[in-house]
Amino acid sequence: MSILGTRVVRVEDPRLLTGGGTYTADVRDPRLEGALHATFVRSAVAHGALRGVDVDEARRMPGVVDVVVGAEVDLPPVPGTVNRAMARPYLAVDRVRFVGEPVAVVLTERPEQGPDAAELVVVDVDPLPPVVGTDAALADETLLFPEVGTNLVAEAGAPDGATAPDGPAGCEVVVRQRMVNQRLAACPLEVRSSAAAWDGGRLVVWCSTQNAHGVHDALVRAYGLDPADVRVIAPDVGGGFGAKIGAHPEDLVLPWLARRVGRPVRWVETRTENMTAMVHGRAQVHEVTIGGRRDGTIEAYHLDIVQDAGAYPAMGAYLPRLTQAMAAGTYAVDRVTSRSRVVVTTTTPVASYRGAGRPEATAAIERAVDLFAAEVGLDPAEVRRRNLVPRFDEPHTTAAGATYDTGDYPAALERALAAAGYEELRAEQARRREAGDPIALGIGVSTYVEVTTGPYAGSEVGWVEVRPGGDAGVEVVVGTGASPHGQGLATALAMLVSHHTGLPHDAVRVVHGDTDLVAGGTGTFGSRSLQLGGSAVRGAAVEVVEQARRLAAEQLEAAADDVVLDPATGRFHVAGTPAVGRTWAEVLAAAGVPALRAEHTFTATQPTYPFGAHVAVVEVDTETGDVRLRRLVACDDAGRIVNPLLAEGQRHGGLAQGVAQALYEQVVFDDDGNPLTATFADYAVVSAAELPSFELVDMETPTFVNPLGAKGIGESGTIGSTPAVHNAVCDALAHLGVRHVDMPCTPERVWRAIRDATR
């Protein structure tokens, strides 16, 4: 029996759970000897002209070696994403644009000396009006980049899609709703951290990142170095959730500082810095317009998006394109249009967060479908049944322009409904309403499809090396260009290699996140690692087996084509005569080679599109507005599953974060642009205590896009659960006349919605 598809426990865990992990702050390396500690001085004002920075007093503090201000940093600013003119300096130079923006940096001998000195740096700012919220940005009254002439970063799509006669406006039933897909913070438990050292002419950087190669390339660009002269190492990384895909200015400026003082420099931020200066996610305002017939047929849909990119356009400026590509969701709607505008505001920059652009698309259309169902008086599950794209095994292109690989949305929906006992839940809801129960029951349904590795076809590199050693006589080292940071990818890759080589999975060691060890990787994000990285490693494993098989054939004096590898024992033998064979160790020894090695790059022909359906059950205390999630049923189809345990782990985490968006989490700025959610006391990260035991329903519809048949599972839970829970809350209140409550559905919001509807 193959190891694939079995619940192999994570090979990573014993080390991580017993405190054996090495995070960037833990790195002890001769090259970092004598490192100084960087403490950033940050703007306390959201928007203003930077008149001057007085560092004299700070310089005299104990342990201070240097204090640097923005004007001294002679690196070219980082061009804005999508709109290059909105460039970001490493440290603010003549203007500050958000609270938390680095203005100066203090270098001290010991880490604890930094904050004392940083406190004494005097930042002289002439305040300018803050720009908070997308409406203020669109008004273009105060500009963040006067030289650009507008706060608009980019605009795309059909501005009049909602009103066009062939759009939803022309339908028998038209429903509109404005809703906020609120800003979220990724909250990795390991905050950002980097260390930089010049080793002769070579730059070595350790960085808590999801993408060592991306940081490598950013450094090459920033410093104009030969790519071979830069090495980036991502040691153990304690979570990223999308926010650590790109390098932050703080990471990128460390080598410059190290060069200036002639010593290595390291940096670990505080939680508050993490909450205010690491990129945020989501932050879109939607206006949905959905049109159709009274019989429940959806005919047209328009999604209008305004993306708050924060102060400097980063990945956030790009998110709406993903949202627009996925606007049609799981539905067979002929007319789907969308429009997006991206604006800058005087707030923390926005980038990807678990799902990045796709959860927003799903949240929008899934709420829209529920609103439409309410309008035509049909059950929301029934409306979905009538409008889902039927099962397809050949690519399906939507009206929004995306080409889905494979899918069976109706089956996912039916499985989720059946597992939830949907009819019985509706009956219980009716009984409670009848009885006037103050604890209202809400049932929310969502279906989703998302694009992973996309929007373009991805590629990844991997290598496999078999060499003498270890208990099995040989050991296998695997290199991947993916950069796992908690997902358990090493376990999955070891299983794939074990399956193909017949060697035990625990004889496999996986290296990743080091640009010297794996050339040309792309990192871990977008649910890409197993499907691309795994396919690459699989390819390399197959090639190594082929090399060994040819050697074994010579040694067995047989024709190469007659020799087979017994995957159960890891022995090569002539087909039909298993008694005479050669183990891997014997093959290597007889051939006199130190190792067998193959490298393989896998390039997909298109992205993959995992999908599923979720059902959430909530109870709402109608007197207080308190919402409790009672059940969450999730049918997630990510194609073939290599390891159900790992897949469930990804789903659990994803579901938790999706629920958090619906009910708990939200980054808040006041009208002056001050962050109000800068600590874990104020930002309501969800915990296990608020969550029910998840009810997972399995489904596997393989994809043809890669040899594993696997799609990505990292983001599914987040994408499907947010609208399911959100819909459940709105559903619970429907009989009271409430139509919509924005996320997060906090007790006060729910209470107000009920009060406003019933008075």
Next chain:
Amino acid sequence: MIPAPFDYQRASSVDEAIELLRQHGEDAKLLAGGHSLLPLMKLRLAQPSVLVDIGRIADLSYVSETPADGRVLRIGALTRHHDLATSELVREQVPLLAHVASRIGDPQVRHRGTIGGSVVHGDPASDLPAALLALRATLVVRGPAGERSIPADEFFTGFLETAIAPDEVLTEIRVPAVPGVGWAFEKFNRRAQDWAIVGVAAVMTDGAGGPGVGLVNMGPQPMRAAGVEEALRAGASLGEAAARADEGTDPPTDLNGSAEYRRHLARVLVRRALETASG
């Protein structure tokens, strides 16, 4: 998240702590469980130059009955929330207090935080002060001039301000025993480990003051629901009494709720607490 520099002194007795406070004056702060003080120091909202650690004074951690009169429970100021929550004596004699302690923060907080620290910190969002008000507890403090007792009603004087002097140490909390008396604690929060958005502690004592009702997070300081208590003493129905829950309060508006919402919550939660306590 690194505090400003400070000196650290460890006191091995209450007298030594008082002496250290006298020596260092206004710049010194007592350190008990550290779960209110240290977060403020890490955010540099508090910058004492000397910390006097009383956390290891073993004989300030106890729960006992007054020898002469079993009607009063004496609780040492350094008793940790967890010990309060799990003490058989407290659970029998003042079950409200044990339950409230069990609902504070998370296990780590409950194993470090002390009742004395919670009381002296005087945070209106804290749970124990509201319970101690409802229970009509007395706080015993000791300073250079000796010992004095302060009724809970006179102890909480303003936002994070209490009647204790900077050179005094809270040593004991005396709580009238109320075995068998109906009680309830309604803590309304979003997540299990959160502070209360609004909390209500109620105990249906008869006798002198009548039922006691304390409110969490309904004003600048821990307070009692005076209007509710008055209504109950006057024989009003539970519903009528609860309708006066926000009387005399001045609730904050913050991320978790507006003042208006808190007033509403107070009325609902007081009604529920009274119903449970008299059920």
